[in-house]
Amino acid sequence: MMRAAIYRAFGAPILVENVPRPNLSQIREGGGGGGGVGGVILRVRACGVCRSDHHGWRGHDSDVVSHGLPFVPGHELSGEIVEVSGSSSSKFKVGDAVAVPFILSCGACLECDNSRPTTCEKQQQPGFTQWGGFAEYVAIPHADRNMCHIPENVSFAAAAAVGCRVTTAYRAVVEQGKLKDNATVAVFGAGGVGLSSVLVAKTFAKNTQVLAVDISEAALATASALGADATVRMEVGADPADAAEAAKAALGKPIDITIDAGGFTDTARAALLATRRGGTYVQVGLPLSLPGFTGDHLARVAGHEIHVVGSHGAAPSALPTVLDAISDGRLAVSDLISRELDLEEGAKALMAMDNATHAHPGVSVITRF
Known part of the structure; x- marks a missing residue:
């Protein structure tokens, strides 16, 4: 079992409960997509609180609606690998600290063949197409293709921001702009x-x-x-x-x-x-x-x-560029992070986004699970 912040109706209170921990067989059965190729289980070490998750909680995201309830939000995460799917992952091993892009591309569709993983036709998204990072553990398919090792001097909280907000901004401003x-x-x-x-x-x-x-x-x-x-x-x-x-x-x-x-x-x-x-x-x-x-x-x-x-998310190739800029001090992501929260506080912060004019400035990150 694991602790997770979960909602059982759209707009209903997000409560921390004990729920079944994900396992690799769920990925192989299609719960994470891609037949389990490169699948891993992460112990979540940090997860951002993002307005996109608020849209999902309110029932405004079609992927969350299609998945069905109950649901665990959280698409902006980093963590430590605790399980690897057999020999299918060659780049990662148990104990590795990794950043995860919120778009997990399949590598086999037309868009991926055309080097456009952000528009992958079969993309998986923690926190949208599957349970996300407001939990102690999360299943990640296609790890070899998508995840990135975190440099030793970059915190899990900073790496979580890289999974969505910072790399999303990088693609919007640098690549698309x-x-x-x-x-x-x-x-x-x-x-x-x-x-x-x-x-x-x-x-x-x-x-x-x-x-x-x-x-x-x-x-x-x-x-x-x-x-x-x-x-x-x-x-x-x-x-x-x-x-x-x-x-x-x-x-x-x-x-x-x-x-x-x-x-x-x-x-x-x-x-x-x-x-x-x-x-x-x-x-x-x-x-x-x-x-x-x-x-x-x-x-x-x-x-x-x-x-x-x-502009939607970022390609996995952007992660090393952004993480290197954080590691060498050029990109001060730590200045973005205005507060670190526990799981209960993170759930409350997400629900509080109902009031846009009183939103907390900066980035809130759950680091205590």
């Missing part, structure tokens, strides 16, 4: 992914100017502490066009890359309106719906030749 030296970058939504985007933009290119936009003064203060050159407070209910104009004025020059890290109608509209002619708009926040978008927005995309790209 095509970050270059001297770029101007505006990040709309200063939650975990947004703050990570600020860090990434300041770390992986020279002389970048980075702006953060959010409704929370506390979140903006955190963005400034992480290196944002300017911030703009976006008033709740205000016209997104005003926030866009304020963003352009704050940087004093056209904005090359805009990142909607919030996934809300207002952040998406403001980000698009702030993007310069020929610039790039990256949608990385996952919207539930965008009712404010109209043909006028698409006309702007066409007329200004704005490059609109989606």
Whole structure:
């Protein structure tokens, strides 16, 4: 048995209970996908508390709905291997400390063949397609293909952030946004992914100017502490066009890359309106719906030749790059982590995300199970 934070109805209290511990046979039977190839069992050492898990708890994620209840959230995790599936895993052994991307690609579909693991047709996702990391143990399929060893000087808490928020930001800003030296970058939504985007933009290119936009003064203060050159407070209910104009004025020059890290109608509209002619708009926040978008927005995309790209998670190849940057001190992920929680506190923190205007700034990580 193991302790896990579990909900038995969408929106119902998330309670810590004793539940059966996962085993390798569940992976072989398809519970983790992929016929058990490279399957491992991890003792979870850290798991982030992310708004995407809140969407799942509220019943807004189709993968969680398809899986069915009861359910254990948590997709941003790191841990220590306690079981390996026979001889099928050649890269990892019992006792290894590993980071886990939340997209576990299969390696056999058309998308994987085309080197696009983030759009894998048969991807598994702890915390969405299977029970996740708000638990003492979790089953991970396709370990050889997806997991990455953690450098000795990188904490489990920092490595958990790498599993989603930081690598998601890396793909959005560097890979999809095509970050270059001297770029101007505006990040709309200063939650975990947004703050990570600020860090990434300041770390992986020279002389970048980075702006953060959010409704929370506390979140903006955190963005400034992480290196944002300017911030703009976006008033709740205000016209997104005003926030866009304020963003352009704050940087004093056209904005090359805009990142909607919030996934809300207002952040998406403001980000698009702030993007310069020929610039790039990256949608990385996952919207539930965008009712404010109209043909006028698409006309702007066409007329200004704005490059609109989606971004979802990160490829396993990004993990070593990001972990090395943390290890050598270039990427200060520890500055993102604002609190470490126990399992009960983590469950309460997830439920508290109902109130977006009072969200805790920075990244919360469960490290006590």
